Amino acid sequence: MKTNQNPYIIRTKRKITRTYHYNPNYGDDKLCKCGHPYYRHFDTYEKMYPIGCKYCVCRTFSAASTEQGY
8 A cells, every 4th residue: 555645744944034135226216115215225324234115114115006106
C-alpha cells in the first residue's frame, strides 16, 4: 500500500523582513493615493528614512491611478 505522506514534517522558521528605501529615480512629483507627492513619504532630515506620509496617516506610498484624476 503506497501513501503520499512525507517521512518528515517540515516547519519553516524564516522571518522575512522588508525594508523600504527612497528611490531617487522614481520621481519625486508622482502622487500617492493619499494625494501627496512621493518625497513626502520620507524624512529629508534623516537620510530619507521611510516614515510614511508627513501630512496624513498613509503608511506606505501607493501610486495613484490616473483614473482617480491624480
